[in-house]
Amino acid sequence: MNAPMFKLNLSDVVKGLIVAVLAAVVTSLGHALNAPGFDFATFDFSTLLSVALTAGLAYMSKNFLSDSAGNFGGMQIGTPKG
Numbered sequence: 834m835n836a837p838m839f840k841l842n843l844s845d846v847v848k849g850l851i852v853a854v855l856a857a858v859v860t861s862l863g864h865a866l867n868a869p870g871f872d873f874a875t876f877d878f879s880t881l882l883s884v885a886l887t888a889g890l891a892y893m894s895k896n897f898l899s900d901s902a903g904n905f906g907g908m909q910i911g912t913p914k915g
Contacts, residue, residue: 838900838907845896853889860884 836842860881865871900907 835899835901835903836896839897841893841897845893849889849893849896852892853885856888857881857885 836845861876864876895905899905902909
């Protein structure tokens with residue numbers, strides 16, 4: 834169940850952490866595939882952590898600003914009135 838607007842439940846936080854981990858994995862794979870002579874010892878972990886935190890916080894911010902029906906800002910976008 835979704836949390837009401839301006840609240841986060843445990844599910845939102847767990848999903849935000851999952852998004853953060855997935856963003857970090859995808860970013861690291863992208864760097865590994867694009868770097869010639871990739872060496873794990875020289876990998877930029879600060880960039881990886883920054884991407885993970887940004888993705889996780891963005892997901893939790895979206896949930897914080899959505900109502901229990903999943904409408905961002907409480908607005909129903911794309912639904913006809915009447």
